[in-house]
Amino acid sequence: MTRGDAGVQSTDVALTTILTDTQGTTGMFSDVHITGCCNNSNFDELVSCFVDTNQLCRHLVLTEQTRINRVWITGAMVLMLRQDEMNSRAPVAWDYPGASAGAGKPMMSPTAPRAAEMVAVDVAGGSSHGGGSQSGGRRMGEFVLMREDITPFGLPDLMKASAEVLGNGTLGSAYKAAMRNGVTVAVKRMRDMNRVGRVEFEQHLLMLGELRHPNVLPPIGYHYRKEEKLIVSEYMPRGSLLYVLHGDQSPNRLVLDWPARLRIAVGIVRGIAFLHEKLGIPAGRLMSMDGADFDAPPPPPPHGNLKSGNILLNADLEPRLVDYGFFPLVNPAQAPQAMFAFRSPEGTTRGVVSPRSDVYCLGVVLLELVTGRFPSQYLTTTRSGTDVVHWSAAAVAEGGERDLVDPVIAAGGGEAAVRLLRVGVQCASAETECRPSMSEAAWMVEEIAGGGAS
Template sequence: MAAVRFLFFFIFCFLPLSLSLSETEALLKLKQSFIHGDALRSWVPNLSPCSGKWAGVICFDGTITGLHLTGLGLGGNIDVDALVELHGLRTISFVNNSFSGPIPDFHRLGALKSLLLTGNQFSGNGGLCGKPLDKVCTEKENGTSTSENKHSNNTILVLMFLGTILFLFMFFAFGTYAKERKHEDFDILGSGVVTSDAQMVEMRMASSNRSGAMDHSSRKGDTKKGSSRGNNGMADLIMLNVDNGTFGLPDLMKASAEVLGNGGLGSAYKAVMANGLSVVVKRMREMNTLQREGFDAEMKRFGRLRHQNILTPLAYHFRREEKLLVSEFIPKGSLLYVLHGDRGTSHADLNWPTRLKIIQGIARGMGFLHTAFPSYDLPHGNLKSSNVFLRDDYEPLLNDYCFNSLATPPIAAQALFAYKSPDYIQFQRVSPKSDVYCLGIIILEVLTGKFPSYYLSNGKGGTDVVQWVLTAISEERVHEVLDPEIVSNTSSINHMVQLLNIGVTCIESNPKQRLNMGEAIKRIEEIQT
């Protein structure tokens, strides 16, 4: 079982995630292959597929993970070439449509985990007969020919024997290989080719598993080696926070895993350990110019952070080629998902008081980071709704902070959201006020309910919330930009407009006219529900 889990993790680490078509272009290409595709009229180029507006499109942290196109009367062809471009696609449902002909080459979708095709008229195995089908089997189909039966049975026995021998050989060979790999430097995580930055790698352990499953400690900000079960030259996993217990690289190596997402700094994997602990590992390949001492020092600083609105990492691993960062799992997910991707109870809970609580919590977390790292140009650097996680009570947790100090300037400029501020676009420099600009974008996003186009690498899709809000203010129709889902009474509208104006002051194109972080926090705290 351990070997199978290891193989599962190995397979996911080697998945290539490069793109040739954008996800929007791929879905529009797929739509064109359908008959009666007007059932997908919500699939339009000027909206992001992950905006929550595209029918049947399931996303996680900005990546398409599912297509659930059930009972839409779709027919024609299913363009597998288009589906291949959706590298995060895990589930597909075409149940109860009107597709016919041969089943498409879905085997090309290597990462697919679930495929539902019932309720269509696919063809491809004319020899099937008998119950539950309506086709009655003929004598030949029933296999009454003794000679044919003997020949067929002998063939099957030979194939089964050869298959068993081959399986046993591969099993023992792989077991020997895996055993030897345990004495190496966790090279398995260094071999994949992944081009982009992942959302937070998360950890989850059910409360019933927490007692006895791990070695608990009450020490804060402690750093120690994870349980490596024998040194033998294997590099260590360094624990930064042992409140949730300790674990080592062997625990990760034995865990089953799946890809969660990818981005400019690396990729994210979720791995389920044998003791029930679900581990999500952030794998960063674009920080390989850092020396061990510098990276250790930064990680230990992060591990000492304690604030109710900061997600503190639990552990890390250093290799010259890549770094691993492990953090706590937050079940509710990101603000991006709850605001744009979820249409369940979590989204319904996003009333005005809850949204104000989220913004005020984000502001407090930013204030803490700006106090903890006063000499940094970007104390956060990558503030956006996908990097804000929500606890069950909607208290926000900031994640992916301070990476500007870890990445090279070209990589930081490509991967971090602060570099999309006017400061960098116009003047080729960033400062703490670039973080203020990012805070302003989140304020506008939360109040309008619109997905900002700035989050997309090509800028296509979503809403230019800055231009939209500024235009509405200049035309004295500011109330029109507020999300109708939170507008309840005149008093709350006035408070929303106050907060919207603070957001507008945070996104001033001239940094000198922009609020500093302390002023922004003070004004946000004064807003009432």
């Protein structure tokens, strides 16, 4: 173990990112005040003694008081999944007697909750339990890799990876995993995805993995069990649009100017229009036994969870949409809490969503880009953020749109920023019939970017 600029380091992963706070809540991670530096020559053995990472921190033997940024742990993906399992307290249907992970060290405790044990055992074992992949992809034990153009890896490789928490969203927790073969990926542990069985789940994931568009990030692999699903995709170094706009408060943070925001808006509408073309189901009519026809229930939104937290940015600030197409997989009882489309007016009042609900979500994102404000629509219980929908609609009605434009982009955006705000307001109309179709919304944004007349 050596002492570096960032604090105490061992080999691979930031412990501070997997700690819960003193109240035991999850989702927000920050630096932790630990008094000094661990002298233990075999840090992996020390880590393996603790399932609860808070216990691990309290146990560290230290030599001096230090404010540290990172403590690194080998094989921490297993620890993160354990901590996530214990905090979610979700039931799991596993039954294995023991496990090992990381660098061959035992990763279980006689007092550890069974749910945490089972996660470690399955991900470390990598053995197949029948029900192989139906089509496409390479099965690597219990992991299916859907891309032929990357270095092969399996579940044991993922669980031994250097890991870092990226976020905890409505559908699950996301991690960055840097494997020893040099491949870095994003891993999402999905919750509430038992609407269909294994065959249907695999067929749907393989279909999503075949989608190709510059602004869509398809999954590259997955791991399936009834109570445990990991979906793997490429890692995007800039993080989410939500983080860039609101979360990064560092001195060297990236500030998005008007050209960058407009380019991001164009990429978003191109990606979501593509998804509506490829995943959209035409509205239909049904016929009753007596021959009368009537409207069928509206088809589901092709994305269903469009928000700035699910818009990732690559190194060139090109947006990539994620968490799309999961509507057919999510348990119906959990969908209103898990899918942002249900935050639309029709979703909150009638519990019904459609492709026009995606248009509403797009409107929220466009208003977020123009105003720079954190939308209260993203929150379910906390009274904070800005109701960008009503605020912007009122400003448009009163002719005060310019006052809402983020000062960072006001000079560069000019009339184009005002026009984009108006498009956002139209997309977020309370009545679905007043919203444009997704193709129409994409055309309006493209016209603004191309300098077309207002």
